[in-house]
Amino acid sequence: MAEHFPDVAKIEYEGPESKNPLAFRYYNPEETVGGKSMRDHLRFSVAYWHTFTGEGVDPFGTGTMERPWHELSDPMEVARARVDANFEMLYKLGVPFFCFHDRDVAPEGQNLAQTNRNLDEIVQRIKENMQGSDVELLWGTANMFFHPRFMHGAATTCNVDVFAYAAAQVKKAMEVTKELGGSNYVFWGGREGYETLLNTDMQLELEHLAKFLRMAVDYAKEIGFEGQLLIEPKPKEPTKHQYDYDVAAVLGFLYSTGLDEHFKINVEANHATLAGHTFQHELQLARIHGKLGSVDANQGDELLGWDTDQFPTNLYYSTLAMYEILKNGGLGSGGLNFDAKVRRPSFKPEDMFYAHIAGMDTFAKGLKAAYALLSDGDLESFVSQRYSSFRDGIGRRIEDGSIGFHELEEHALSLEDGIENESGRQEWLETIVNQYILEKS
Ligand code: XUL
Numbered sequence: 517m518a519e520h521f522p523d524v525a526k527i528e529y530e531g532p533e534s535k536n537p538l539a540f541r542y543y544n545p546e547e548t549v550g551g552k553s554m555r556d557h558l559r560f561s562v563a564y565w566h567t568f569t570g571e572g573v574d575p576f577g578t579g580t581m582e583r584p585w586h587e588l589s590d591p592m593e594v595a596r597a598r599v600d601a602n603f604e605m606l607y608k609l610g611v612p613f614f615c616f617h618d619r620d621v622a623p624e625g626q627n628l629a630q631t632n633r634n635l636d637e638i639v640q641r642i643k644e645n646m647q648g649s650d651v652e653l654l655w656g657t658a659n660m661f662f663h664p665r666f667m668h669g670a671a672t673t674c675n676v677d678v679f680a681y682a683a684a685q686v687k688k689a690m691e692v693t694k695e696l697g698g699s700n701y702v703f704w705g706g707r708e709g710y711e712t713l714l715n716t717d718m719q720l721e722l723e724h725l726a727k728f729l730r731m732a733v734d735y736a737k738e739i740g741f742e743g744q745l746l747i748e749p750k751p752k753e754p755t756k757h758q759y760d761y762d763v764a765a766v767l768g769f770l771y772s773t774g775l776d777e778h779f780k781i782n783v784e785a786n787h788a789t790l791a792g793h794t795f796q797h798e799l800q801l802a803r804i805h806g807k808l809g810s811v812d813a814n815q816g817d818e819l820l821g822w823d824t825d826q827f828p829t830n831l832y833y834s835t836l837a838m839y840e841i842l843k844n845g846g847l848g849s850g851g852l853n854f855d856a857k858v859r860r861p862s863f864k865p866e867d868m869f870y871a872h873i874a875g876m877d878t879f880a881k882g883l884k885a886a887y888a889l890l891s892d893g894d895l896e897s898f899v900s901q902r903y904s905s906f907r908d909g910i911g912r913r914i915e916d917g918s919i920g921f922h923e924l925e926e927h928a929l930s931l932e933d934g935i936e937n938e939s940g941r942q943e944w945l946e947t948i949v950n951q952y953i954l955e956k957s
């Protein structure tokens with residue numbers, strides 16, 4: 517098979533002193549951290565849509581990317597070349613997983629039946645490529661936001677034909693995910709939201725979303741798909757308001773519809789910041805509910821209010837993210853999916869490798885800093901001490917649920933002016949985190 521990236525050899529770990537742009541400085545897949553290899557901790561994944569389908573289009577200009585398949589014109593030929601390029605890249609990066617939307621891998625045909633045939637053909641090619649490799653599918657999903665038919669939404673559309681089309685699309689995408697042994701299936705609410713409440717029956721749309729997801733749960737069961745179902749929150753973009761706004765909104769939706777036992781959450785860094793939260797906040801909220809399923813590892817730009825989907829290079833964020841992931845006991849069947857694209861001027865094929873290397877090194881460093889921070893327990897013991905007044909006396913009784921307002925009032929009256937607080941010591945704690953990133957990773 518012809519090589520798509522002949523100028524890139526297999527990327528090796530060369531250590532922190534290396535000046536080779538096509539080498540890892542910190543990610544060493546075999547190195548163990550707490551008895552587990554970096555490969556198994558981090559479970560990296562390439563996002564097919566950004567890396568193989570993305571062309572660098574933005575609202576002001578056309579694509580800029582230089583890609584080996586551009587010499588081909590037939591859309592199915594292009595699709596085949598992208599599959600092969602995906603596997604070549606995964607091998608060269610040593611990335612064990614990939615993720616895709618149905619429409620990333622195969623073009624739409626004249627009608628749904630033809631579209632499904634296109635998908636089947638490409639899925640066979642993916643399967644063949646997987647057979648001779650260690651690569652696995654982290655998750656599959658359906659793209660129900662690109663085509664104009666989804667202008668009013670998919671599961672939350674006002675048009676029943678579109679609802680049916682979306683159901684057929686998810687049905688097929690689940691079948692394909694199962695066929696490829698996918699570990700998860702993701703629902704990101706592409707256009708599940710609204711532009712204006714003036715034309716929207718929000719109650720009906722949310723009921724439809726719950727019905728749709730219930731049908732998906734039933735269908736997964738029917739075909740024996742045992743992967744984890746995931747919902748990926750995002751507050752806005754493309755619609756003004758997305759129903760799966762953030763982890764809190766998704767949890768509320770899942771608990772109120774009784775769907776909670778079937779779903780976990782795929783937390784994306786840039787979606788967290790768009791919702792006005794830190795990445796760590798969203799990971800932690802999902803974690804404490806036992807719902808942290810997988811991660812879209814990227815970063816936004818603090819000065820821009822949209823989903824820039826940049827490769828993660830911020831060590832502070834990767835450390836705090838890995839801190840949550842380690843506290844979660846790892847990601848289970850989830851992974852760190854680089855839902856990230858190279859910047860429009862980074863148009864050369866090798867930029868895709870530099871970008872993934874940057875993300876992988878950033879998370880490797882974050883893993884080591886977070887592991888040391890967690891095992892030394894500096895933050896844990898501070899936090900535990902901070903709440904120690906709840907461990908005995910009246911505090912213990914609050915925890916036990918054996919006390920009410922009457923006795924608490926009695927306690928408060930007895931205090932007179934005797935309340936003493938301790939410092940929260942934020943700046944000192946930030947110094948500790950910096951120390952771990954700089955010295956212990
Ligand atoms: C969009 C986004 C999606 C999902 C999969 O912002 O993150 O690519 O990850 O549909």
Ligand code: CO
Nearest residue numbers: 748784812855
């Ligand atoms: Co995403």
